[in-house]
Amino acid sequence: MLLKYFYDKSLAHASYMVGCQKTGEAILIDPDRNIDQYLDVAEREGMTIVGSAETHIHADYVSGSRELAEAIGAKLYVSDEGPADWKYTFVDGYDHQLLKDGNEFAVGNIKFKVMHTPGHTPESISFILTDTGGGADRPMGIFTGDFVFVGSIGRPDLLEEAAGQAGTAEPGARDLFASIKRFNELPDFLQVWPSHGAGSACGKGLGAIPSSTVGYEKLFNEALQFKSEDEFVAYVLSDQPEAPPYFAVMKHVNKHGPKVIGDEGLPKKIDIAKLTATVEDHMVIDVGASKSFARNHVPGALNIPTKYIARDAGWYVDYSKPLYLIAGGAELADAIHVFREMGVDNIVGYFDGDEVAKSGLATEAYEYKTPEEVAGAIERGDMLLVDVRRQAEWNEGHIPQADHRFLGKILDSVKEIDDSKPVVFHCRSGARSAVACGIAQASGIKNVINLDGGIVRWEKEGNPVVSEQPQSVGCGESC
Structure with a gap:
């Protein structure tokens, strides 16, 4: 069996490639929109990606499943649990399998068993992996998505906080408590592979190491120590990080299917002569370093350095309106990558940062x-x-x-x-x-x-x- 770990630090998002080396087939777990990274590794390892599996409808980044289905015909494995409002609506156009608790599917000799683990969201599922090609008759690990993290657990209040579904936080917390009971019944030796690490807003107090075991989490994960449901509910609903508004947009995008970007390149460069008028009529974000911006910048432009786009931009960007950037050199490609991971597809152009600095238009400072x-x-x-x-x-x-x-x-x-x-x-x-x-x-x-x-x-x-x-x-x- 081949297991590859991918981590996007800007979004604290983990995804995985699981391959059967006997058949040369591989599947991705919770992939993001940047599918080239997966295709490159698959080619190096002599693998063919045949599927993409999602643990739930993600709120913090754009899923790569539709991109993979369009690009290489990957089969989609998605949850069919939860109420009607939390069903995927775009998968009918692609080869897919809807999954419920207890269902199984396989890629080569790698078997996955579905475990419904609601709470973070109603449709959340986890995948228990067994490598039958190696002769194993017991599972090796579990992909928990946003259910159990290293040292923490997925928050149950996002539907209420970000998607505006009033009255869902407490029922979600109680569902989460029931899911924990099932998790605690799993063998201690199972490895735990979550979809987020430290810095994610999908929970509080996430650990910075990439994986754990069921036994270790049972011993030391604070969220797994509660015997009283009411005390657990009070704990898990307190002190959660603020949820940015773009989470609601991501839920919608990933449910109904994100735009396929394919080989779409960088946005067009805009003539510097149009900068003043653009700032007056549109949102313009300078992605340069904060101290450089402080020394001199264009009046009316906002400053969100590239490394903080994932943290901050989701609070301010209007997904329905055109967005312009001020960026120089490698900053532009990095910034576009993060914006696209967040589903910001309305970046219509950019102004070259070096040209702006020399233009005399950067007249403001602090x-x-x-x-x-x-x-x-x-x-x-x-x-x-x-x-x-x-x-x-x-x-x-x-x-x-x-x-x-x-x-x-x-x-x-x-x-x-x-x-x-x-x-x-x-x-x-x-x-x-x-x-x-x-x-x-x-x-x-x-x-x-x-x-x-x-x-x-x-x-x-x-x-x-x-x-x-x-x-x-x-x-x-x-x-």
Whole structure:
């Protein structure tokens, strides 16, 4: 058996290739839209990709199953569990198999048994793998999708938080508790291969290592220790990371079938003479480094550095409207890759970053200042301090004078900020607050400062922080 692991760091997404070396056939588990990576590995390994299997309708990236079906005729293996609202609608146009709990399918001598594991979403399934070609009569591992992660578990509130389906979070949590009971009945020796790692918003506290075992997770995964269903529900619904609005778009896209991009290249380059008018009428995102943007940038442009696109862009981009980029060199291809993984297919053009820098159009700037430089003015009320971190971070500890405005929603609330005095934005280290500075200036608040080093440096320099941490939800004596 051949098992290959693929990991997209920007989205904290893991996918897998499972191949039968006796027959030369392979299947992909939860592939993303960048199918060239799979085709290249298959060619090197002498494998033919014959199928693509999905554990559920994904919310954080565009699935590659339809792309594979179009490009190479891959057979699609998808869930037929859950209510009617959570059925795939595009698969009828392709060779496919609908899967329910207990169903089996095979690729060469590799057998997969379907286990319905609802909770994260109603249709979620896991795949238990047995390598019959090696003579095994017991399974080797389980592909858990967004059900069980290393050290964590999939969140059950996305339908309510991102897709607007009120009243689904608690029932989802109770379904998840029942799914955990089934997981705990599996043999300890089974390997666990999840679809996300640390940094994903599909759960809280995900581990950074790629795989685990059922036995290890039973012992040390906090979410698997609860005996009381009610206590588990309280635990799993608390302190989840904020869900960006684009998750709802991804659910729709992956349910009904994403656009097939095929060999579509990069967007067209736009004449620099059109930049000012474009910024006035459309969203323009500069994907260059934050400190370069701070030194000089085009008024009205937002700044989301390429490495933060997956984290931030889903909060701001309107999928129904044209989007333009400012990018230079290799930045462009990398940025387009991440945007396409997020389903942003409306990028109609870009302005060359080097040309912009030389054009004289980059006339705006903002400063980075250390805590030492601004602490006194903040304490006296001569500067307004805005904390853009997540709610859980704010609760854990924040600067007493700070106004809390979460970065993901600041585009809607930034005009409420009092700009009669300089506005200092801060986060943990200075990366997210740099994005906030760009949003503020594009919204008309010009006198902005980024707190260099964020709250980490603020504390190191001996400045005060207060906590509003609510009482933690533990598993109590019933664990």
